Amino acid sequence: MTYSSKTKQSDISLSNCGYSKVLDIISNKWTVLVIYAMENGKIRYGEMLRRVEGIxxxxxxxxxxKLxxxxxxxxxxxxxxxxxxxxxLTPLGETLLQPMKELRQWGRVNYTQVVEARANYDFAYTTTEEKFRL
Structure with a gap:
C-alpha cells in the first residue's frame, strides 16, 4: 500500500511491517546475546550462563x-x-547471524557519532540555568 496525502492512508503498520515482526523476535537485549553465545555450535546451559554477562x-x-x-x-x-x-541454533536461527553481525559492525563504526549527537541534543535542549551548572 502506498501513502496518499489525499486519502491519508497509512503505509507503515506495526501489524504488517516486516521490520517490526523481526524486531519483535530479536528486540530483547538478551536474545541477541544468547544467539551470539550459540554462534559456534552447541553450548551447555551453564556455559551460556557464564558467557552472557549479567543474565x-x-x-x-x-x-x-522463546527462541x-x-x-x-x-x-x-x-x-x-x-x-x-x-x-x-537451528538452520533458521543461523540465518540471523549475518544481519546481526552487520548491525554489530554498524554499531562499532557509528555509535560514537550517536553518543555525540545525544550530547549535542541534550545540551541544545537544556535550559540556560542548567547550562551554567554544567
Missing part, C-alpha cells in the same frame, strides 16, 4: 524457550545422570 538463570531460561518456540534454537537432551542439555 540471570530465569532470563536465560525464558530467552532460550526455541520461534524455531531459532533447538534443545538437545544428553541422557546422562543427571540429564545434560545443550542448545544450538
Amino acid at each position: 540471570s538463570k530465569k532470563m536465560l531460561t525464558q530467552t532460550v524457550r 526455541e518456540r520461534d524455531g531459532l534454537v533447538q534443545r538437545h537432551i544428553i541422557p546422562t545422570v543427571p540429564p545434560s542439555v545443550e542448545y544450538s
Whole structure:
C-alpha cells in the first residue's frame, strides 16, 4: 500500500511491517546475546550462563524457550545422570547471524557519532540555568 496525502492512508503498520515482526523476535537485549553465545555450535546451559554477562538463570531460561518456540534454537537432551542439555541454533536461527553481525559492525563504526549527537541534543535542549551548572 502506498501513502496518499489525499486519502491519508497509512503505509507503515506495526501489524504488517516486516521490520517490526523481526524486531519483535530479536528486540530483547538478551536474545541477541544468547544467539551470539550459540554462534559456534552447541553450548551447555551453564556455559551460556557464564558467557552472557549479567543474565540471570530465569532470563536465560525464558530467552532460550522463546527462541526455541520461534524455531531459532533447538534443545538437545544428553541422557546422562543427571540429564545434560545443550542448545544450538537451528538452520533458521543461523540465518540471523549475518544481519546481526552487520548491525554489530554498524554499531562499532557509528555509535560514537550517536553518543555525540545525544550530547549535542541534550545540551541544545537544556535550559540556560542548567547550562551554567554544567
